[in-house]
Amino acid sequence: MEITLKHGVEYDIVEPVAVDDLVKSIEAHARLMTATTELLEKLVPGLEIEAKRVSVLQLSQQSPLRELFAFSVVITYQKELEKEVPALIESFTGVELSDQYDTLVTVLVMLVAIYGVAKAFDLLFPGRSKENLAEAQESLAKRAAAMLGTTYQRVVAAVEVIFTGRSNRVLVGASQKVFAPTRNHPQASIRDDRQQVLVSPSATRDAQAASGLPYEPDTTDDPVSHSEFHRNVRIVLHAMDRDRKKRGWAGHCPDLFDDRIPMHLEKSIDPEGIFGKDEVRGDILLTSEEDEDGKMQPKEFLLVAAYL
Template structure:
């Protein structure tokens, strides 16, 4: 037996988005949706979902419109009937089939929770922006299933078995919207079920280098401690410690506009920089490479 739920996702980019970005985000969205059966089983105890299949019904550009069909597969009529009864008792069937906004809320909470997890504790302002957006969605989802916001959040987050994997996929889902600083991502044609432009900008960027997941953040007026210099090269032999982020020594690369002589006798300085991050074995965010854009003082 199957339960079919439709989702419409709208990226409000004003410019055309490269096909590669769209394809990657769609695959990531499918991966995020595959976490939803665990959440539904937690929200509706006694429910067992054997599988979930995701299909594209329609894809439109310039702005990106994605019409997605999600099929939850139940191993038997008994399991399906149990799910229907559980849902009917709590929210009514109209809220999950004819009005798919409960599933939209669950997917959005998964994406935003994943983004916050990816950031860790090292980017508090960005994380706070994402969590503020997430709290709005949590309140909407909680109201749909007659739960408190705290209970809904605990149930959803406890159902996530692989948080690092979800975090990687969440970043990829949002990536096309990050190409436009004003873009948002809206689900089910409901402006309240939205990843806001502020949250989109706060989500980390990433790039894959040598099969290692990495992402990029820009920093203004961040303090650094110079640990190694090489006046013969702006790319090799330089190293810094960025105390705000880590005590570990990190390779430094100078922008062509930066005069190496300005750094030669400095112990500490403040700068504008772009920093590439990776993760250690415990998935803690660590700086890998610092691009020095401008010396502030």
């Protein structure tokens, strides 16, 4: 059975987020969504989940910052689970929650993120209290347990297992990057779409410290920048490099701007898939900067998804 899961969060911040931090966050959420499949398989014996594709459904820089993802998976399960799995799928897809994003997937993603960043905190600040992170982890684990109909202890044990072996370093790194958009925002919280707090400001500050995100002072000499997500736009390609994703690419989007500007490829996109094409359609994250006249001018864009 193939289904599409949803995962969405709101970062309670008021200023635009640097494009580098947005990209880090998007890639980190995608990585942790994949990790939740292994977590669910351990929490529901007999359930098997094959990850297919993570895509960005919405990215809004308006306050607060909103990120919404779709995750296509194939689910198989043993016959004796037939009565249990439909209820579980209902939790995944948010049928009971209408258009709300507080699904089981969101709770599990943020639980993994908090657990991972807490491990980084222990390495960087041995012996220092991590009470705020521990409280966030306990709250998320209890919510996950209630949604799954299992115990808090079982959820925590399953999370600990997925951090063993080679996965540990990758998951810790992704967990740190989840908090990249909160840079310079010591009062930021992370919430679901029903305004329920997933990570409190105090826990966010500890996560920032564990992620190397200092409260950098504003620099008035830096140009004002803004990033905006656009879906299914026409992209005319001007320069290509089949061996690299961050350099050698350029293009323009006739419906948005006319000048050729640098283009970068999101990590999941294979350059071979678009190399040699004159144009493609896709989702982009466009970054603009303020010029000397105070007008916003396109500077570069990230190709998040290509429709081939």
